[in-house]
Amino acid sequence: MEATDLRAAHAALRETAPLVHCLTNTVVQTITANALLAVGAAPAMVDDPAEAGEFAAVASAVLVNVGTVQQRTAEAMRIAARAAGDAGTPWVLDPVAVGGLTFRTELAADLAALRPTVVRGNASEVLALAGAGKGGRGVDSTATPEDALEAAGELARRTGGVVAVSGPVDVVTDGTRVVRIGGGSALLTRTTGAGCALGALVAAYVAAAAAGDPLTGTVAAHAHVALAAEIAADLADGPGTFPAQWLDALDALDDDALTRADLRTDD
């Protein structure tokens, strides 16, 4: 994969304006919705069992993020994941803080067995979900993406999908190919929700991508987030003013901008 391949992914995203059904944690719903709007997608947050299946069946993609999960939304997540699978709709699993908490760790294992199109998390979360670690410190990772590379590859082969591990250099793999995305800004970790919003952008990009190539869509989302973060870090005065600048930059980047991504492929 070359950075020039991301031009088409971005063009497809802008053209199709995918409707992304988000079952996500209440801390990050606002920035997640705003990030989707900024890149030209349409967000909708529907997280009750009474509606989750009906909506997942008509959405372009589904995001399942277990950040503030409860019994009710856990049930909605199971329903939405199954409805997406039945409809052939791509869906993304974000296993926030999995490993350290029993309830969500069991839930995430069940969801992973439903074969998410993409799993996106930090290294500790991916290690825990793959059965190779006990999780991080709260929502923070205590491992690096490279530490999680082998587990990520194994998990990807098990789900038949893509696994993305966020960090200073992100690692994305489908179990065979490995793509690394550099750049970005440390400010992404100093404001809540940037990683969770990235999960939603992965869903949007994968929905827009050519069928059968979730790897490119996943990489494009990571590149888009990293490039926008670099612009925003230059304009912001700190972690408080960063998110608004980041959203402006997500909006402003065009197809060509994506080709400036810092991609590193193994082959």
Add this chain to the structure above:
Amino acid sequence: MEATDLRAAHAALRETAPLVHCLTNTVVQTITANALLAVGAAPAMVDDPAEAGEFAAVASAVLVNVGTVQQRTAEAMRIAARAAGDAGTPWVLDPVAVGGLTFRTELAADLAALRPTVVRGNASEVLALAGAGKGGRGVDSTATPEDALEAAGELARRTGGVVAVSGPVDVVTDGTRVVRIGGGSALLTRTTGAGCALGALVAAYVAAAAAGDPLTGTVAAHAHVALAAEIAADLADGPGTFPAQWLDALDALDDDALTRADLRTDD
């Protein structure tokens, strides 16, 4: 109605600082509270059946927005709407995404039968609530306010209240009179929660307005939002920096500013 009539509506809002009880979706609670604070009202979010009736009975106005409704909050909404009706307190119904999802569509029909003082939604939502359409795409409208004008008038006559349809030019009607509000900015649709916050501002204005004239209060809220959006669009660099500027402008506008609203009345 003339734009000069809005001066008194704004003065009343600033003077009375109404306490607005919001049962609204979790995506937009923050910007809704901040918009109410910006215009001088006092927000309070209380959405559990254990407290909703007790609080609705003492609030100046109640907002019911079904955006992320669940069984628990649906029950709270029914209780709050009844308590508001019993107390003669004005209340606003925002039928987010009604039409496309069975659970909330039935809930919204029940709530509409409780005769909300104002219904505020986009064209697809108003058409669906009036029984004349099947809803939009997620939370987005697939129709224009003019498409919904007849249904809005019919719905207003049925509820005995006001119906407001948001769009590039907003349409507000009490079933007899029709007022259109132009201006605003497309950026209002590129950030989450502006429409939902508008619903809360309608509640605040109607609480402050002279009894028996919810039409003027509803129009004033729409004009206030549109005028602030124009100022904010000039100052913002994109959808990320827009909301903060919009809140600043909501705060900065004075009584006279409202008289510059782009109102268009039929008569």
Add this chain to the structure above:
Amino acid sequence: MEATDLRAAHAALRETAPLVHCLTNTVVQTITANALLAVGAAPAMVDDPAEAGEFAAVASAVLVNVGTVQQRTAEAMRIAARAAGDAGTPWVLDPVAVGGLTFRTELAADLAALRPTVVRGNASEVLALAGAGKGGRGVDSTATPEDALEAAGELARRTGGVVAVSGPVDVVTDGTRVVRIGGGSALLTRTTGAGCALGALVAAYVAAAAAGDPLTGTVAAHAHVALAAEIAADLADGPGTFPAQWLDALDALDDDALTRADLRTDD
């Protein structure tokens, strides 16, 4: 206590980066998480009974804020408060809108009986929790901190902890000593969540403080918030642009800056 004592409190906060487990209201989760990140702490929002006890036992501190409480989260709050107490982990109770609503008033009384390390609220809330008042108007106080001083002292002696009353001049007491913190900005009351975020910063500071001295940590959190607000008020154009500037300033203040706090001690 002198303002120079706050230097060590801030240094300890930066060095220990405490993990703060927040059970807080959904309106303010985002700004609460961002305020914790800005001062160098690690936020985690876990508010379901299925996980609250497990997480409280490993966190550095726990925040319990009843702002949008429901039956489910009320149960989680009881579990987390008990787990914190059993583990000797400091925890903060923020009795939002207590007094005016029966369900949360009873809950807060039960939680206060579990002896929170710190209670932080406005004057009406502290008066109501101490059994000396009926609460304010929604989430707003109708009394001043000085009105609540006697009740605060009595409550502190009952819980064996610290009680902090927010207002134009904050009052913090452990039932014997009284410290007042001046400064700040009225804009803190024109944006949602600043007070609630302050409760989380109290939890972070108390976790980082030397054992047995929650008073200094509580005062340091109030001073940090007030000093940052003064900087932000100079840079902001209104209540909309204020929060981002306030977060930037929370991040930018260093150990020495805390010594410029406007502290007033009785002795």
